[in-house]
Amino acid sequence: MKKLVIIGAGFGGLYTAKQMDHEDFEITLVDKTNHHLFQPLLYQVATAALTSADICTPIRKILCKQENTLVLMSRVTRIDKANREIHLHNHQPLPYDILVVSTGVHHYYFGHNEWEKYAPGLKTLNDALTIRDKLLFNFEKAELCDRYSDAQKYLSFIIVGGGPTGVELAGAVAEIANHTLVENFKKIDPSSAKVYLVEAAPRLLPSMPEKLGVKAKKDLEQLGVEVITGQMVTDITPHGVQVGNRFIKATNTIWAAGTEASTLLKTLDVPLDRVGRVIVEPDLSIPGNPEIFVIGDAAHCKGKDGNPLPAVAPVAMQQATFVARLIKKNLVGKCDKPFSYTDLGTMATIGRSKAVAQIGNLVFTGFLAWCLWSAVHLMHIILFRNRIKVLIDWIHGYITGHRGARVIRNPSEEDFREELSRIK
């Protein structure tokens, strides 16, 4: 039986696997975590609205009825094209006849890896929990300060990157300060927190129609966010961020700007783009090896306008369907038509009843866009049980303004000590 190996259980890898159900293949799906992460809602875990279990579904549970598919939790270290096998951290090499690589991206600091320590990015569950801990802990630290000027330093939040993730984070952080935490503190006023959103491009949401970028800016400003566009971040320190000529003091910075593809792709030994993505053939295979496909965020695949397709779930899912069809129909290496993306639109939420959306030539804003956003995301959450729990949390949050997952994991001695040395 032919061996199909899939690396990564994000939208690309998981949907490829699911579509191979009942097919005459021996399928192995490898992921370094045990869960499929519903990444579009990851910022809601980072901002305490949802819990990790709401958006992380065990891969084995999703595929438990699929008899032809083995799920392995492991880290792939190398792809050996010549011998048609992949090397794993804790397993002997896995041979394949067909390989689908869907390894996604991680944050990229434009060569400034030292920024990561002060400005964590948001790609994995751990990232989200780290950001949540930091965010909530900062309000706690502010409450411990005796002087207003000390407290203020902890009440400044900078989000770098004005794409959908940055916009959604900025809106959520502002809502935490203005609604969720209000009346929860005695010494500080959480709503005095300053939230900054910095984007190097001239406007927010550069990948969406201009009207929506303008609307998002207006909505965010209404929530008290200071939106800074057309300015580059040139330095990030433990004390703040240098934005153009201005140094903004803040101990809490979140990175939502650059991303870079997995370094595993380098072992494919094919041309990569500037951010490490594989420049794929029209059938999504790699040059010279029609049996290896790269899909999702890891692929640089040109759209109708000549620009690379955006790094969003629908692209990965459509590519999964495309590749699964080729494999099922025995069309690998003899593809009949190139992959073509059907753009179903994009959307971003800004806050309660506030969102922007584009579907074809139509644009929506405000409450209608927000309902649309909520419905589309809810629909795509994998388990019915999780859908119900997210819905309850959203309704509860909508009515009360509360967020259900305001948990700081126990800080270590080190966290406290670091603080002590800073305050002194």
Added chain:
Amino acid sequence: MKKLVIIGAGFGGLYTAKQMDHEDFEITLVDKTNHHLFQPLLYQVATAALTSADICTPIRKILCKQENTLVLMSRVTRIDKANREIHLHNHQPLPYDILVVSTGVHHYYFGHNEWEKYAPGLKTLNDALTIRDKLLFNFEKAELCDRYSDAQKYLSFIIVGGGPTGVELAGAVAEIANHTLVENFKKIDPSSAKVYLVEAAPRLLPSMPEKLGVKAKKDLEQLGVEVITGQMVTDITPHGVQVGNRFIKATNTIWAAGTEASTLLKTLDVPLDRVGRVIVEPDLSIPGNPEIFVIGDAAHCKGKDGNPLPAVAPVAMQQATFVARLIKKNLVGKCDKPFSYTDLGTMATIGRSKAVAQIGNLVFTGFLAWCLWSAVHLMHIILFRNRIKVLIDWIHGYITGHRGARVIRNPSEEDFREELSRIK
């Protein structure tokens, strides 16, 4: 206005604070986390049935309407009786007129601190998440093994300590293996996992009537747990546990045996018992300082039978009520009657429809005890929203056998590497 300082927001500290609402005191509640932990259900987080947000409630949210109470998230380093102030890690000293110490316990390895690495205990949220990760990761590691003998090592689970926590953990781990994970793996059979419960005393649940210990053993054995009583654990290594003359191979050991009171109590400079608890006066104050109270698990307080009261939530809550009354009625130092514990019974759950309970002279087992256990625990969860979510999870788990929080937080490079070296 008189200053009341409370250390610890467990059942003792939080309930003391709550009962001081509207009183003419300046109250400060200090805890090193931001949440009140509903510890009786912590084992359900460790075994993936509940999420952390279900049982962790922000302390500030619980007390947000209580105008006289300041909540600080900080670590207390020292109590200075002479100057009537407590020292904090990241704050200037806090003066008090009355001090309530409710700092709980942590695990105690009987002088073998090196065991902690291989046998984590279950007291904090982090502990529970660590145990959950380890538990689920072990099944993943087993699926990666080529030889049955290698896999078996990962499918052995040892729980040390046959009190309520140990019994509940053993039952839950057996259910994970026999129900939750069944059909989720292709190479291994999760139900072939071996679960051992080791207790040094001659029987399980030594603090409960003998009949219940016998019933718990029978129920656990029905779930496939091997119960070993009357045997001491003499060594714990990365490869297994020495129980009497027998070495049981296992890479997954959980510690539910000894506990020890917080080291902070040593700074009180009063007599402590064998496990570091303060031997309190009949009014729960410390000898020589009637303005300092120690309550909850941190206190060694004799019951009617001359034995120290058990480390359970009802004791802490009743002590909180007792101390709050003394403070409110201005009876500090001139207590009219000693603290007396009203035993409302004890209970432990073993698995689906299986529990044991004792209320006064009545003992219950099986489904009735399980319903009782569920109702009592649900009733005591602090927020209505959390009650609903736990109820949904329980009903869903009861019907399907699934567990809603089967998430392994992203393992680090190190986790994978450690595994690699072990397998090789």
